[in-house]
Amino acid sequence: MQESDGAVEVTYCVVNTSQRELLLQGLDAIERERGTLPFATEVLVLDNGSSDGSAAAARSHPTVDETIALPERRGKALNDSELLRRARGRYGLLLNEDSELQPGATLALWQALQERPDAACAGAALLRPDGRPQASAWRFPSVGTALAGALFLHRLYTVQSRGSHVREVDWCQSAALLVRRQAAAQVDYLDPDFFVYSDEVDFALRLRRAGWRSLYVPGAVAVHHEQLSTAAVPERRIVEMSRNRDLYMRKHHSALAAALVRMLTAYSYAVRAVVAAVLPGHEPARYWRHVTASLWPGRGEGLREAAERYNREGRSGA
Numbered sequence: 001m002q003e004s005d006g007a008v009e010v011t012y013c014v015v016n017t018s019q020r021e022l023l024l025q026g027l028d029a030i031e032r033e034r035g036t037l038p039f040a041t042e043v044l045v046l047d048n049g050s051s052d053g054s055a056a057a058a059r060s061h062p063t064v065d066e067t068i069a070l071p072e073r074r075g076k077a078l079n080d081s082e083l084l085r086r087a088r089g090r091y092g093l094l095l096n097e098d099s100e101l102q103p104g105a106t107l108a109l110w111q112a113l114q115e116r117p118d119a120a121c122a123g124a125a126l127l128r129p130d131g132r133p134q135a136s137a138w139r140f141p142s143v144g145t146a147l148a149g150a151l152f153l154h155r156l157y158t159v160q161s162r163g164s165h166v167r168e169v170d171w172c173q174s175a176a177l178l179v180r181r182q183a184a185a186q187v188d189y190l191d192p193d194f195f196v197y198s199d200e201v202d203f204a205l206r207l208r209r210a211g212w213r214s215l216y217v218p219g220a221v222a223v224h225h226e227q228l229s230t231a232a233v234p235e236r237r238i239v240e241m242s243r244n245r246d247l248y249m250r251k252h253h254s255a256l257a258a259a260l261v262r263m264l265t266a267y268s269y270a271v272r273a274v275v276a277a278v279l280p281g282h283e284p285a286r287y288w289r290h291v292t293a294s295l296w297p298g299r300g301e302g303l304r305e306a307a308e309r310y311n312r313e314g315r316s317g318a
């Protein structure tokens with residue numbers, strides 16, 4: 001049961017894009033969490049131009065305090081930033097609509113930041129729906145991490161979400177990320193140039209340069225119901241991921257470093273594509289699309305263009 005003087009400590013910041021049922025499942029989990037906390041909380045839902053009744057469902061959910069229904073779709077970094085700006089809590093817990101907090105996750109993340117006043121972000125351990133762990137914290141991208149990937153040492157060198165104790169890491173996935181709002185404001189929140197993907201990486205690096213740290217908190221767990229098709233090549237997601245990885249490298253490193261990362265990443269996917277071609281049940285086409293998107297990140301339609309087309313069609317009534 002919440003006991004407080006009325007000041008909001010944690011604001012749940014949920015962004016949803018046309019995933020009504022997953023949103024409701026996640027809100028149910030938040031409602032259960034709120035009932036166990038010793039401090040005041042609020043829940044903000046930003047609906048990203050959905051047409052499946054998500055906004056109405058959020059407004060009618062008993063745990064939601066405010067629903068912001070956008071008439072058109074925008075990028076994730078821009079939406080997360082708006083929620084952090086609107087939040088009244090000292091901390092904002094960024095959540096995707098497909099993130100389902102497990103019991104005690106909020107308190108574990110909050111305690112981690114309470115104990116480390118130099119930390120701006122605390123990320124949860126993520127599980128796939130079948131219970132398998134999903135990597136959720138990594139080293140900052142660089143030529144070195146791309147080389148590790150090309151040598152298939154990624155899990156050993158780059159992945160940092162391991163161990164049973166809170167540990168300092170470079171960056172955590174924003175599927176379930178508690179953010180100190182004071183620190184977010186200091187670096188002007190997330191960069192909207194990153195439509196989707198690499199936005200939280202850029203955010204964590206700018207926070208690090210401002211003197212803040214990021215933590216991985218294995219005692220906080222969230223199920224991440226990623227809605228990625230396994231039957232076809234997720235063209236737009238692959239293009240957007242490659243494009244924003246390249247943007248990050250050019251923003252924080254150099255044109256040469258970005259080119260090296262493109263080539264090393266393409267090589268690692270090419271090897272996977274060759275292996276997938278001879279193994280039953282694998283999808284070489286998906287890996288080959290990663291190869292071409294890595295080499296030429298400016299080509300193809302990404303999620304940004306898909307959202308722009310969706311908005312145009314909505315305005316025209318198509």
